Amino acid sequence: MNLRKRGSLRACLALAILFGGASNAVAQPSKADPLPSWNDGAPKKAIIGFVTHVTTPGGPAFVPQAERIAAFDNDGTLWSEQPFYFQLAFALDRIKALAAKHPEWKNEQPFKAVLEGDHKALLAGGEPAIAKLMAASHTGMTTEEFEEIVKSWVASARHPRFKRPYTDLVYRPMLELLAYLRANGFKTFIVSGGGVDFMRAWVEKAYGIPREQVVGSTVKLKFELRDGKPVLLRLPEIDFVDDKAGKPVGIQKFIGRRPIFAAGNSDGDLEMLQWTTAGTGLRFGMIVRHTDAAREWAYDRESHIGRLDKALDDAGPRGWLVVDMKESWKVIYPFEK
Amino acid sequence: MNLRKRGSLRACLALAILFGGASNAVAQPSKADPLPSWNDGAPKKAIIGFVTHVTTPGGPAFVPQAERIAAFDNDGTLWSEQPFYFQLAFALDRIKALAAKHPEWKNEQPFKAVLEGDHKALLAGGEPAIAKLMAASHTGMTTEEFEEIVKSWVASARHPRFKRPYTDLVYRPMLELLAYLRANGFKTFIVSGGGVDFMRAWVEKAYGIPREQVVGSTVKLKFELRDGKPVLLRLPEIDFVDDKAGKPVGIQKFIGRRPIFAAGNSDGDLEMLQWTTAGTGLRFGMIVRHTDAAREWAYDRESHIGRLDKALDDAGPRGWLVVDMKESWKVIYPFEK
Numbered sequence: 001m002n003l004r005k006r007g008s009l010r011a012c013l014a015l016a017i018l019f020g021g022a023s024n025a026v027a028q029p030s031k032a033d034p035l036p037s038w039n040d041g042a043p044k045k046a047i048i049g050f051v052t053h054v055t056t057p058g059g060p061a062f063v064p065q066a067e068r069i070a071a072f073d074n075d076g077t078l079w080s081e082q083p084f085y086f087q088l089a090f091a092l093d094r095i096k097a098l099a100a101k102h103p104e105w106k107n108e109q110p111f112k113a114v115l116e117g118d119h120k121a122l123l124a125g126g127e128p129a130i131a132k133l134m135a136a137s138h139t140g141m142t143t144e145e146f147e148e149i150v151k152s153w154v155a156s157a158r159h160p161r162f163k164r165p166y167t168d169l170v171y172r173p174m175l176e177l178l179a180y181l182r183a184n185g186f187k188t189f190i191v192s193g194g195g196v197d198f199m200r201a202w203v204e205k206a207y208g209i210p211r212e213q214v215v216g217s218t219v220k221l222k223f224e225l226r227d228g229k230p231v232l233l234r235l236p237e238i239d240f241v242d243d244k245a246g247k248p249v250g251i252q253k254f255i256g257r258r259p260i261f262a263a264g265n266s267d268g269d270l271e272m273l274q275w276t277t278a279g280t281g282l283r284f285g286m287i288v289r290h291t292d293a294a295r296e297w298a299y300d301r302e303s304h305i306g307r308l309d310k311a312l313d314d315a316g317p318r319g320w321l322v323v324d325m326k327e328s329w330k331v332i333y334p335f336e337k
Numbered sequence: 338m339n340l341r342k343r344g345s346l347r348a349c350l351a352l353a354i355l356f357g358g359a360s361n362a363v364a365q366p367s368k369a370d371p372l373p374s375w376n377d378g379a380p381k382k383a384i385i386g387f388v389t390h391v392t393t394p395g396g397p398a399f400v401p402q403a404e405r406i407a408a409f410d411n412d413g414t415l416w417s418e419q420p421f422y423f424q425l426a427f428a429l430d431r432i433k434a435l436a437a438k439h440p441e442w443k444n445e446q447p448f449k450a451v452l453e454g455d456h457k458a459l460l461a462g463g464e465p466a467i468a469k470l471m472a473a474s475h476t477g478m479t480t481e482e483f484e485e486i487v488k489s490w491v492a493s494a495r496h497p498r499f500k501r502p503y504t505d506l507v508y509r510p511m512l513e514l515l516a517y518l519r520a521n522g523f524k525t526f527i528v529s530g531g532g533v534d535f536m537r538a539w540v541e542k543a544y545g546i547p548r549e550q551v552v553g554s555t556v557k558l559k560f561e562l563r564d565g566k567p568v569l570l571r572l573p574e575i576d577f578v579d580d581k582a583g584k585p586v587g588i589q590k591f592i593g594r595r596p597i598f599a600a601g602n603s604d605g606d607l608e609m610l611q612w613t614t615a616g617t618g619l620r621f622g623m624i625v626r627h628t629d630a631a632r633e634w635a636y637d638r639e640s641h642i643g644r645l646d647k648a649l650d651d652a653g654p655r656g657w658l659v660v661d662m663k664e665s666w667k668v669i670y671p672f673e674k
Contacts, residue, residue: 066547143589187549200593210403211593212524212550218590223582223608230611232589239590245560252480252569253555253576254591256537256548271560274567 034180037173037331043323047177050284054260055184061282063260065185070261071215071251071272072178074192074199076306077265077288078207080169082297083160084305087194088130090153094137111136135236139219143197143232150201164335167206172331174263174288178207181261189259191215191251193243193268197234215254217242247272263288266306270314277318285320287311292326295336371517374510374668380660384514387621391597392521398619400597402522407598408552408588408609409515411529411536413643414602414625415544417506419634420497421642424531425467427490431474448473472573476556480534480569487538501672504543509668511600511625515544518598526596528552528588530580530605534571552591554579580605585612600625603643607651614655622657624648629663632673 030036038044053061054068075081095105095114105111110129113121122129138146159166178188188209190199196216203209218239221232242250248271251259262269262276263286277283289308290299300308315322325332367373375381390398391405412418432442432451442448447466450458459466475483496503515525525546527536533553540546555576558569579587585608588596599606599613600623614620626645627636637645652659662669 066541069549196590196593204403212406212591214593221586221589223585223612225611230585230608230615232585232612248560248567248569249558252558253533254549256533256551271567274562275560275569278567 029176029180029183034183035173035176037176037329039328039330041328043321043328046321047180047284047286050261050282051180051184053282063281067257067260068181068184068186069255069257069259070178070181070186070188071191071255071259071263071276072174072188073264073266073269073272074190074194074203074216075265076290077263077269078170078174078178078190079166080159080171080296081306082299085194086159086166086169087198088133089157089159089166090150090198091133091137093153093157094149095133098136138195138198139234139236141234143221143234146197146234147201150198154202162333167202168335169333170206171288171329172334172336173329175207175334177263178209182208186261187213189213189215189255191242191247191262191272193217193241193246195219196242215242215250217246243268245271248275251275260284262286264311265290266308267310268306270311273311273320274314274318277320285315285318287315287320287322289322289324291324292329292332295332296325298326366513366517366520371520372510372513374513374666376665376667378665380658380665383658384517384621384623387598387619388517388521390619400618404594404597405518405521405523406592406594406596407515407518407523407525408528408592408596408600408613409511409525410601410603410606410609411527411531411540411553412602413627414600414606415507415511415515415527416503417496417508417633418643419636422531423496423503423506424535426494426496426503427487427535428470428474430490430494431486432470435473475532475535476571476573478571480558480571483534483571484538487535491539499670504539505672506670507543508625508666509671509673510666512544512671514600515546519545523598524550526550526552526588526592528579528584528599528609530554530578530583532556533579552579552587554583582608584609588612597621599623601648602627603645604647605643607648610648610651610657611655614657622652622655624652624657624659626659626661628661629666629669632669633662635663 035044035047053059054063056062072078075085092114095111099105099115105115110122110125110132113125114133154165154167157166158164159169162169181188190203190209190213192199194216196214196218199214199216200211203214204211220235220237220239222235223230223232240246240250247269251272258279259276260279261284262272264273265288273285277285287308290297290306292298299306300312372381372384390396391400393399409415412422429451432448436442436452442452447459447462447469450462451470491502491504494503495501496506499506518525527540527546527550529536531553533551533555536551536553537548540551541548557572557574557576559572560567560569577583577587584606588609595616596613597616598621599609601610602625610622614622624645627634627643629635636643637649
């Protein structure tokens with residue numbers, strides 16, 4: 001944690017108090033400083049200015065509470081996404097766990113590649129290979145069974161670099177931002193390309209976002225009665241992809257109200273940012289830029305994961321805030337001391 | 338309004354106060370009687386008993402607030418649906434409004450039938466005819482344009498029997514039930530076969546249910562930039578039908594949490610009721626039965642609209658409450674004096 005540049009005794013105390021607990025839950029934001037993990041500077045000022053404006057009754061930019069919808073991308077915006085999307089890590093672990101029941105996978109791609117840890121062969125399979133892995137790991141069970149599988153993985157899996165549960169790799173400054181918005185009457189939603197039911201298994205605890213406020217990609221479900229007991233089966237068929245131009249569509253389908261605040265980190269968020277900030281009245285678009293290879297990762301225009309290229313070009317002309325992680329964040333993860 | 342049977346001065350006073358305003362909004366429910374439009378009796382006792390049990394901290398049936406999800410069908414459960422679904426009335430009115438721009442409709446079914454008021458010819462066209470009418474009236478515009486069209490219709494259209502806006506035909510006892518549940522920490526959702534964006538244009542005002550808590554049928558949407566301005570186009574293609582076995586699927590997709598309370602009125606709600614009440618812990622399933630031809634309508638097993646047959650058979654064995662409108666409701670509509 002880098003407190004040297006702009007640190008102060010007061011900030012240290014505030015952080016010590018905030019980070020004292022083991023949970024990711026953020027206490028009610030302090031009125032003195034609702035974003036203590038953010039360095040003072042233009043980004044923090046812009047966020048607080050926006051929230052102040054839209055919540056000032058009688059002010060020219062006031063927004064009624066019911067319309068204070070904030071949409072957050074998840075991968076790379078609320079938690080890390082390197083060396084590859086955590087949901088893919090779940091899929092690979094799941095394939096390994098299921099291998100004993102599928103002896104044929106030893107000779108069948110892309111399963112063979114996963115079981116042998118042959119990332120090159122895996123990548124060579126392209127999108128069809130990924131689709132096969134996702135179907136084998138994410139479908140063919142009931143929604144309740146899937147939830148238990150994800151919860152069990154979240155509890156036991158460890159990130160290769162940090163040797164910690166994946167849900168430890170959420171961004172402390174973003175937790176503060178979520179809590180700050182909620183304290184100001186916002187409803188915070190996740191709008192992610194990730195699987196909606198994968199996320200719902202853990203987002204409540206990690207972000208304080210209720211599962212009914214998660215918009216994501218879905219597979220087809222089938223209702224059936226098993227001995228009179230109703231179940232919902234997860235079918236190996238994509239229902240909806242909540243990414244790129246799918247994000248405004250997902251927002252309309254699931255929320256039905258255009259957000260006044262949106263945060264993303266990649267070109268997958270471009271259309272969501274366009275849709276959000278093109279609404280009437282004061283709007284806020286924000287891009288988290290990964291610039292900190294030491295504490296997190298540094299990547300943008302050339303990255304295969306979370307590529308940030310067109311959205312970065314649009315940020316200037318459209319007035320979106322670009323948050324440079326290295327510059328703006330005193331802390332990245334809640335576990336940093 | 339029939340107050341004679343079990344009326345009392347106190348009930349009259351309470352109703353006079355509640356019905357004093359012109360709006361459908363229900364005030365905070367009275368602690369003395371949270372459901373003043375419900376006759377005393379088993380249904381009212383069952384509802385209050387359930388709510389008391391799940392909200393009693395430390396009690397055996399206590400449910401944390403985050404899990405208090407209540408799902409309500411709309412047509413026939415929260416507002417009337419006769420002589421045919423109000424959304425179909427909207428579609429027919431819309432066809433008439435658009436006819437001047439479509440001279441070819443004079444000779445083309447099912448439009449010809451609509452313009453000539455020939456219901457027999459219209460019915461002869463079956464589902465393909467309805468689908469054509471829905472596409473012509475509900476798609477081909479942006480989501481914002483559609484919202485304005487619906488709002489304008491809601492403001493000007495009048496129900497053929499009551500000569501009042503359709504949104505006047507909401508059930509007073511159900512408004513009280515919604516308010517009572519919310520006052521007890523429930524999140525109230527609509528889960529309807531109706532079009533989600535049709536409902537979102539007016540449910541907030543009519544029921545106090547925010548638009549992000551509406552689950553319904555959807556058409557495909559397409560995001561595009563028009564001169565740099567993003568829009569969502571409504572395409573003439575069904576995306577999802579939130580009816581029958583689609584209701585539990587819609588609940589899982591949009592809410593991601595199984596309700597503990599569900600109310601419906603027809604076989605279209607059967608699977609939602611099954612799904613809701615098969616969960617662990619105390620659950621509540623409720624069916625509104627249309628038994629009052631004088632004040633509303635009377636129909637069930639033989640009706641083409643809102644047929645209630647299988648769900649009525651299931652109600653006994655599965656322990657669902659069947660609410661007889663005529664017996665249980667002192668008032669049907671808020672405008673009754």
